[in-house]
Structure formats: structure tokens, C-alpha cells
Amino acid sequence: MSAFKDTMIITQRQLRLLTRVPEVLIFSTIQPVMFVLLFRYVFGGSISTGQPGGYVQLLMPGIFVQTVAFTLAGTASGLAEDMKKGLIDRFRSLPISQSALVMGRTLGDSLLNIVVLAVMGIAGYVVGWRPTSGALNVAIGFIFLLLFGYALSWVGIFVGLSAKDARVVQNVSFIVTFPLTFLSNAFAPTTGMPRALQYFAEWNPVSTMVAGCRELFGLENQFGATAGSFPSENPLLTSFLYMLVIMAIFIPVSVRKYKRSAD
Amino acid sequence: MKSVIAEDLVKTYRNGAVRALDHLSLDVEEGTVLSVLGPNGAGKTTCVRILATLLKPDSGRAMVGGIDVIKHPDKVREVIGLSGQYAAVDEILTGWDNLVMFGQLYHLGKKASIARAEELLERFSLTESAKRPIKTYSGGMRRRLDLAASLIVKPKVLFLDEPTTGLDPRGRQEMWSVIEELVKGGVTLLLTTQYLEEADQLADEIAVIDHGKVIARGTSDALKKQVGGERLEIVVESQNIAKTMEVVATISGNKATLDEGLRMISAPVSTGATALIETLRSLDSAGIHPLDVGLKRPSLDDVFLSLTGHAAEEKKEEEVATTGRRKKAKK
């Protein structure tokens, strides 16, 4: 019980950081909003979708997934920063549950996504995004996205503890996340890719997440190029399994690494 | 009763390539202050981190407040306060935020946390800057806030790792009086320092460490005695040097040495003030008026030199103390 309370206090701390440095929040929403505008107006015209409502319907789920994927970088660099300042030493010398710090951080960073996703949603609406599946399905879609961010946040803990230098962590996280979001169906159909990449793209968790969200937002999943394959037929189930696997591996591994990070 | 006991602690880094602690043993009597004195890289931080449950030793035993550090770290955490070498507070949050958060993490409850935070801010003269983010604080203010954070629930044993490193003289003075206040309150304190005068000023006992080992321990006075007694020092006009040397040698019973540049004659004496008076009388009757005269007790620098055969020099240029930030040793 006290472990839960400790976790909540750390979560509060994560959220309070945002009110003290609103710039972080502003910048973490500006970038995805820029992506929305760029893709919508720069590429949008040249990608034919045959989808009612146009490219922006397909684009928004891609942007949402990409945005929550960057939770990994945020958690990792934030933790690395705390480690560098010796703040972690203080937390560790307190009589609190030793996992509260990482539990609270992953939770806090994931809750930040609520704000970011809300801003994105509004931006999307302004440029013509109109999900057609009803409020419930849209809500489930967003919960799905938040869960994905939460799972990746645990990978972020591991990365943050491994590299220790906040800038290295940033770079490593981007090097990992960027290709993953582009080697997917997020922004363009995978049909144009070389065959090997198509296989990669269809199993890529970003693709299954994007396809799953499209389904929940009421779109036909026409970007799943390799039709008939398991991930493209069952994107929601596959994504869910991915998240479970990520959490099953990274929660215990990251907690353990955190507990041992002093030696 | 001993509040802190460390026995035969060994800690190596990088698979044994760096031996940070090499069979280190020390103890602190309840309600007293032990200063662990040593140059950069001597193993002070490693020792503190082990005692504060942040690090596991390769071998050895440690007890804090009667509790085994290795077996029951969670219990030890309930009775200790730690203020590390680098102020460990959240830079982005305000001083008030920090203390309230730590109070809540000590399970004081929101109301009590706020009350305690305000009390501590007041006591460490931080009330005015309580609502400013820590990153706007001076080095001294940060250290004081960090110390305040380690005092939220009155700890039985307090560890302070180089509490004044990187502070300007005024900040150091302020920190010293804060620490002296605490000690009057009866806390058991283990304090590390590179400053000999700091150990002299604050500690009941001093453990000198070098290369991860305690090389001497005792009161400041005892350590000084270990190096030898006092020295009589007299500065005179050039024409009086020869005669003065004669007098000093006779009274001290030792060979007098001369620093020609300073025109200072000195010799070890065992009778202290008596020898000083005798010398002045003899000189006076010989018509010699010294320009300066004194009894010099050996400094702790002398102690270090005589104990280790080398001055208290830094072992490695691995740490930058002034920035208050941790620079990771990557080699």
C-alpha cells in the first residue's frame, strides 16, 4: 500500500515538473503538430488513398502512434538527467519502496501523453480529421495509445539507466524510434517498399498499432499491404501482445537494473 | 554505544581494477562527530554510500544504529539522513516543492510535510527563496536545502559527504554553523572532508584515509601530537640571528633551524609555553627584541605529510567539485 502511495507521489512530481517548465509540454506538442501540418499539406496531396475524407484520416493514427513512441526518449533522458544529478541517491536513501521511483516516472510520463494526445486530436480536427466510429471506440483507441506509451516508457527506463548521459540517451532513443516509425504503414503504404522491408513493416509494432487505431477510428485498414498475414489481419490483438511482451520483459528487467544501478 | 561500525570494508570497481576501499574499518560513538579526512579519490564517497545503503561492499560488515546495513538496508534508511557530495535536489522544482515531496516520501502526510518543510526552510534561512526553482539558488543555498532534506525526520545518524566543497568562504562559514547547531542537538554525525581545518573545527575525532584505508585516527590534538610537539618560531633582525640560534638551541635542547629568507629561527620544543617565556627572557637580557614570535602547532597538513610521506594531493583529476554536478569518471 505504501508502495502505491510512494508511486503516486513520484507521479505527482513528474506532473509538477510540467507545470514548472511548461516549455517541455509545449515542445513535446509542437513537433507532432508540425508533423500533422507537414504531412497533411506537403505529402497529403500526392498520396492517393481512396479513403473518404482523404489522407488526413490515415495520417492521424500514424502521428498519434509516433508521438506516444517518443515517450521512450522522454522517460529515458529524464531519468538519465536525474541520475546525473545524484537525485536518485537521495530517493534511494529514503525508506520508500525501491521501485516507486521508476513506477512513478513511467506513470507520470504516460499521463503526460493524455495532454499531448488531446492537443494532437484538436489539431487533427482543425485540419479535417473526423473519426467515424463513435465516441466509445475513439476513447478505446486513445487508451490503446496510452498503454503503448506506458509500455515504451519502461523500455525508456532501461535505456536511461544503461547510457547515463542524457544527450546520448536522447540520440539513441531517436535513432531507435525514427526508423521504426518510418519503416511502417504510419505515413505511406508499405506496398512501395522492397519485399524484405514489407515483411519487417507488417510485423513492426508501430504498424500494428497504427492499423489497430485506424480500425478503432472507423477506417478500413487498406495500408496493410501484405494482406492475409496475421499482424495485418489482427492488428489490435498483435499490438496488445506486443505491449504485454514489452512490459513482461522490461518491467522486471528495468526495476532490477534500477535497484542495482548503484554498484 | 557505537552508532556506526564499519569492519573490513572492501569495494572494488571495474572488476577489481580500482580498489576504492581496502579493508576500511571505522566506528562512530553515539552522539559524536567523526570526520573522515582524505584527498580526492581516497574512498570517502564510497564509504559513505556503503554506510547509507546505496552501495554493497564486496566484503566486510557495516552496522548503522545497531542495524546491519547489508541485511536490512530498508531499516537503516529509516534512521539515517544523507547529504551527498553533490546536492541531490530537484533543480526544476522549488525548495518548498522539494521538501514537501521528501516529507511525503517519509510518509509524514501532506499537512505534516508542509509544516516540516516550512520549519526547515525557516531554520536554514531559505524561506525567502522557498518558492523559487532550485536552479536559481547559489551553491550554499543548494547545500543547505539538501541538508534540510536529509533532516526531515530527525535522523539518528547523519552522513554528510564533503558538505562545503565548492562553497565560497561565506557559504562554508554558514554551513559550519548549521552543522555545529545540529551536533549540539545530539545527532551522530559522520562527515567527510578534504579540508583539514574543517575536520579540526567540527569533529570530535578524525579518521585519516588514503587509498581506501584508515591510516590514522584520533582526536585532532592526538593526531597533531603524533607528528611531534610544537615548534618555537622567532623572527629577528639579521645581526641577531647567530645569537638567537644559540639561545633557542640551548633552551629547546634541539638543533635550531634557520629560514634565511624569513629570518626565522625555529626548533621543536617539548615544554611549550614555558620554553617560549624562557627564550624571551634570555633574548631580552641579551638586548635582542624579536620582530615576531610564536608557538606553532603542526597543522593537519603536516599530519598528512608525516603519515603518508606525501602531501594530501589529489589522486586523480576525476571530479569537478565546483560545479555541484556529477562528472562521471569514464576512463
Ligand SMILES: Nc1ncnc2c1ncn2[C@@H]1O[C@H](COP(=O)(O)OP(=O)(O)O)[C@@H](O)[C@H]1O
Ligand atoms: N563508479 C565508479 N566506477 C569506477 N571507479 C570508481 C567509481 N566510483 C569511485 N571510483 C574510484 O574509486 C576511488 C574512490 O573514489 P571515491 O570514493 O569517490 O573517493 P573520494 O570520495 O574520497 O574522492 C577513486 O579512485 C575513484 O576513481
Ligand SMILES: [Mg+2]
Ligand atoms: Mg567523494
